[in-house]
Amino acid sequence: MTGLTEHQLCLLEYIERFMAESGGIAPTFTQMMVAMSLLSKSGVHRLLSALEERGMIRRLPGRARAIEIIDQQPDLTAVPVQALLAELARRGLHPHLPGSTTTAPGSTLPGPLPEPPVPSGSGPSEHRFHASEVSHV
Template sequence: MLTRKQHELLRFIQVRLEESGISPSFEEMKEALDLKSKSGVHRLISALEERGFIRRLPNRARALEVLRQPEDATSKPAKPASAKEITSRAPAIGRPANDVIEIPLHGRIAAGVPIEALEGQSSLPVPAALLGSGDHYALEVSGDSMVEAGILDGDFALVKRTTTARDGEIVVALIRGEEATLKYLRREDGMVRLDPANAAYEPQIYGPDEVEVQGKLAGLLRRYH
């Protein structure tokens, strides 16, 4: 038999999966259940997993699968009483996760030798579930230097606008104010190194005043023809 909080969390996860196909984040679960910290969510998740109600999908972030419902699932839970109540307690994140939004599509960006990132008036429809908070734009990938990171020629890179990034993050780097490329960002010995994810390509090294971060990779879209 589940505790009330375990029952609430299981129901909340199930509703989110039915609505969007994506598990709620730990922050969303914390807010929805009025918990003081994410550690409480971790304990509830572990308890549900041990009892065989859910399982975590390997190698995927925020991936939970509901395996079964408790025997009293047909009875009215004490709190919340309905899916509407459950979802209303989740934090507002802008658009619904299963909505589609239009983001600017700014030409092509090199995943090999840097090329100009063209400014354009086009837009790209993107499932809102692929984007977090913040302002985003898309660039079509050209080249194969990031294939070992799963980024292929013709993919659409979904980029969160930012001027800062940590070492090891994949960024859109504007080089000398003219050319843009998609690479891993590294800093060493006062220089900026842009690393490919393809052994056939060499790292690119620039002075700190030659490289400007214009965003970091938030997701990918791929079309199959």
């Protein structure tokens, strides 16, 4: 949530918490004013307008307590799988999807990609510390 001032972020987090605890009902201007230690409701209006301009919330005009938090997470379910795979390939990443048959690098035969080799000496049981080896600081 970049681009928000400290007060805007604080109000947004308050609204999110309030709505989660109240079953989706938004706080009143008075509740937001008290929570933010503001002296007037115009300060709440100013902060809400800024959040709305930045696409963080949506307000329905003419309705009391009608605030909707806009989900900022990208919806990857709307992106076709082929487009995602093409983007990964463009970045040099080649994922192996379970049950898929792909061509392994350097091979013309379709099949699953080989597991990368594990370097020797990298396993967790290669060296065990003895109590005498550990220095106490």
